[in-house]
Amino acid sequence: MSWIFEGIDRKDEERKYSDWELIKRSIKRIAPYKRPMVISSITMVVATFTSLLTPLIFANIIDTLQNPQSTEIFFWILLAGGISYLFLSVLSWVNDYIINIQSAKFVPDFMVNLRGDIFSALQEQDMKFFDKHRSGRLNSRVSSDASDYGVAVSIVMTIVGHFLVLIFIFIILALINLPLALISAMVIPVLLVMSFLFRKIARITSMSFRRAHASVNSSMAESVNGIQVSKSFGVETEVLNEFKEVNERHFIAGFRRNVSMGMFFPFVDLLSAIGTMVILGFGGQAAISGIGIITAGTLYVFLSYLARFFFPITQLVNFYAQLQAGFAGYERILQVIDAEPEVQDLGNIEIDQIKGQIEFRNVNFEYVSDAPVLKDFSLTVPPGEKLAIVGHTGAGKTSIIALLARFYEFQGGKILIDEIPIRNIKLKSYRKHLGMVLQTPFLFNGTIEENIAYGRKDASDEDLQRALKISRVDEILEYLKDGLQTQVGEGGCLLSTGQRQLVSFARALLADPRILILDEATSSVDAYTESMIQESLEQLMRGRTSIVIAHRLSTVKNADRIIVLDQGKIIEEGTHEGLLRQGGEYANLYNTYFKHQEVAWVPEEMPQQVVIESTPPP
Amino acid sequence: MSHNVIGLQKTQKSFIRWFSGHLTANPLVIGSVVIGTLIVIFSRLLIPIVLGKAIDMAIIDKDDLLSPTDQLSLLRDFVLFLLVLGVVRFFIAVLTTFANDWLSWTAQKRIREEFFNSMQNKPLKFHDSVRTGELMALATNDLGQVGGLISPGFGMIADVFISIIFSALLVIGVLNSPELLILSIPFFIAYLWAVFSFNQKMAPISHTFMRKWSAIATAVQDNITGAEVVRAFAEESYERQKFMKYVLDFRGAWYRQQILQARYFPTLILFAAIGFSVLAGSFLIMFDRLTIGGLISYNGLLISLMVPTYVISFAIQIFNAGLAGARRIHEMEVREEGEENGQGDKEFPGISGIIRFKDVSFKYPTSRKPVLDKINLAVAPGQTIAIVGPTGSGKSSLTNLLLRLYDYEGEITIDGINIKEYSLESLRKSFGRIEQDIYLFPRSIRENIIFGARNASDVDVKQVARLAQAHDFIMKLPKRYDTYVGEGGSQLSGGQRQRVALARTFLTNPSILIFDDSTSSVDSRTEEKIVKAINTVIQGRTTFVITHRLSTIRQADCVIVLKGGKIVAKGHHSKLILTSPDYRRIFGKNVELPPLEVSRTSITPTFGGS
Ligand SMILES: Nc1ncnc2c1ncn2[C@@H]1O[C@H](COP(=O)(O)OP(=O)(O)OP(=O)(O)O)[C@@H](O)[C@H]1O
Ligand SMILES: Nc1ncnc2c1ncn2[C@@H]1O[C@H](COP(=O)(O)OP(=O)(O)OP(=O)(O)O)[C@@H](O)[C@H]1O
Ligand SMILES: [Mg+2]
């Protein structure tokens, strides 16, 4: 069976959990559902008794009928027997009903809590976590891994019943014939060993299947998100071929898992056939040669009970395999739940009001080790200042604000907000004071209004109108069919890029933040609209700390202070005029920029092209 | 109304054809699975019979025909027969499981591939309206249910049917009491009705169940892709609330399913029938209308129906879930016609002539006014044309049409031939477009650059990276060209992303280039370098440039100004700057412009192809 393990790669960085740990944590999860568990277990006991009682009553009725009397009392006895049989039969259904209802109360609720916990764990993670894990894969942990685990847990409720049945039937078998009962019980250790071996197969194949499943998920997400690119390049065929590989791996993993789990039943069947055979052989021999007190009748009864004996065993062993499959999912779930975010919300300082002073003190920061982005970075922004950060692409501008927003944890130094170390401040209370327009504007699927109100859902209509006006969203609304109620599509794909930026701008403004951060907030917007926004923003920014990042230097000219960043270091700082006078990097950038934007400028390397008249002769 | 019904019937028919086509794709394997399943089921039914025979003939030996030694050897034969039966059954069962799983998983694989391909071929209009999470759920969860329908679903259903028919035949054959038979008819009818109505109720629940499941997947996907925004606005608890709504909704569907499962009446009816048969039977015996043996066997047979009846409920659930999944997948596949149906079969020969827009109008399904309104435009080969205009004026949309990403009214021709006559792949491969919102695939930088030309050599990759001003920064990254860029390229800076996308397009060596605001995220010095590079690349290629930057516009042979879906001005920069107020507006207030020449502002909004 070695092929089952072929090509199964265990990712080393994934945390592994021992069975014991998984069981312990599962028990903790199930513990709150004591009530349905207890009720259904008690019902199971009742059900077992009922099912053992009915044949007895039936036998009694038969016995009574064997020597019929035509007395009235006989009639009543028969009636009583018949009715109680009927009653017990219906009771069996009621038992089933109760057990099912209890599981209806338990499993869906259990899943709600489980999914809620995974989701909450995801909300606690910082951006580094999302850099490491693709959305499609994470998604499968909340959806299908959780389902698998849920299935396993839902079977837990039935094991008590199976145990009881097993024990009762063994007692009956032993009462009929002890030696034969002991011989039949010999299958149990064999099955135990088998299920122990099976455990590993079930777990490993399930794990690799869960992983393949996640890959399909993330390939699907990737191809859908990049559909426009694939189409523009006309490479759908190539993309399909790549998907075929992922699909093939999924096929192999899934087939392997199902086959190896499905093989178990024929095995148990074979074992039970051998058990029956052994009993028939031994018992028959004893009966024929008259050794012991085995009669043919005993043997017959014994054999018919033996069939019932195997059923709960199969179920129990199968449960174990299912549990292992579920544990594969649970292990992946725990990897998310237990993942320690680097940015921990351990701070206990709530800040209701802030002045808006920001200080970076000798901050060191890297995304991946040995590739420092900020080295010994220091910067103080007094409250109310309008600071601009400029610099080459990849200099670390976005990284600075990512640290400020606590998206990532920094490695050395200190960041202080109003002179309080940022790590000591409660994250939520702090972030509420930030308003950010991120470099890649992301909108949630929903209407424009929902998106703008995202950061402040109770904003008044007045505030909303003001935000719309400043960000010039009111102008784009004219183009859109449903105005503010226009759907923006997934990620905002139904809007033009500039419109998306404006909407995310309005969202930041409406949040009414003390600290406003604009990272290339208007880079895709035409210059006219941009300059209009700037004018109206002037007034709004007054009294607020703001950080503006822009490559279009016209945007930063009016800043109180401009810092020029190069490879994570501040190389120049000052006002626009000051820096220009200084004639350094900023002046260089500005001149290049402005030179190009000047109407009269003629590029040195104007390509020598024949200018073809754009209207060809008809 | 009647039209609707016909439509429904049509999709129903096409669904049945589609699904049965997938199910019967491997008739040989299906045949062996059926045979194997039958053998396994019958050999299981054989065991009690063999046991009975063994006890009757070898052990009890009523008529004393055999000596004890013969009895023993006969017993041995029986035991041996049981063993052989067990082993044979084991092997057949193993093979059947194998074949059945193979059937199920190949079907899943095939449908998934088909689904993926179908999604790839859908027009962008379709992708604008579906959710990623939903497609993910369809490709995994729904499809998984379809697989479950095949294995273990079919085996289960076969098992149940055979057992029930078998037992029913035995009841009729063995029972010699017409009274008991007549008495059980109402139960029988009720039983059938209960099974039927259980199935009826399960079908819609399965569908809802699946729909809500994908709502969860969609919600999670949204939350994860927007993780940065969620954190920036500290809206984690709101997000959780939103998510819990979907999860609770799903719980509702689940709960209903479980309650339906609990109120499973066929077993109640069977239990009642068993109890009633004992009650009535004993009185029938009392009045000598039935033998004790008759009652015992009747009772035994009814009890043997118990397990199959339980199994039916699961089989019905699996069956409906599989069907609902298949239906949802099929619905998605036929929801919008694939693009391949609208294409011609000509190979696009590369550009040689004029690109011409004739009265091209275009509207998104969701837009109020036409996004592009009767656009007329002609671009000579090798020309560079700049498209400018305020946000949302339709610049990107215009280039979308060139690539036939959306359908439009009017005609676009290249060298006099309507682009609809070309095959989509050859047409699109001749275009190189750098989209406005760069999407990089979650792979390495190298893999991203070679996305459009997979066989490119490392030398070529480096060369285009240099051209796009990307090589230097790539070499500074710890893993260089093997650096993983993150989802959508999130682990690169904005400008780095843009340059990788430039390199990606340069590598395909397209004959028509489209730059959609391709230097919006880089500093002016880098821009200058990129523009220089672009200028060498565009030599001899027809180029469309969408930009807000004057440096680029100035070099264009022709500038068109879009506003409100119309071309409001057209001509060279030096002319427009003096004549078009709309054009002048583009530069905002920070640029000093020469005075407007009022006398020459008479521009014709439509242009070309008169
Ligand atoms: N999530 C990340 N993981 C790893 N490296 C990253 C990540 N984000 C950015 N980097 C790297 O950090 C460096 C600084 O990036 P940053 O985004 O801060 O640049 P930037 O100054 O904002 O540039 P731009 O003007 O292009 O937006 C770059 O080299 C980039 O590749
Ligand atoms: N996929 C879409 N579905 C529906 N409407 C869309 C879609 N894409 C764009 N629009 C709408 O069509 C109009 C034109 O959009 P387009 O992207 O062409 O503008 P643009 O000129 O490129 O703007 P920008 O300068 O902001 O990129 C806008 O009003 C926009 O809201
Ligand atoms: Mg940046």
Ligand SMILES: [Mg+2]
């Ligand atoms: Mg655009």
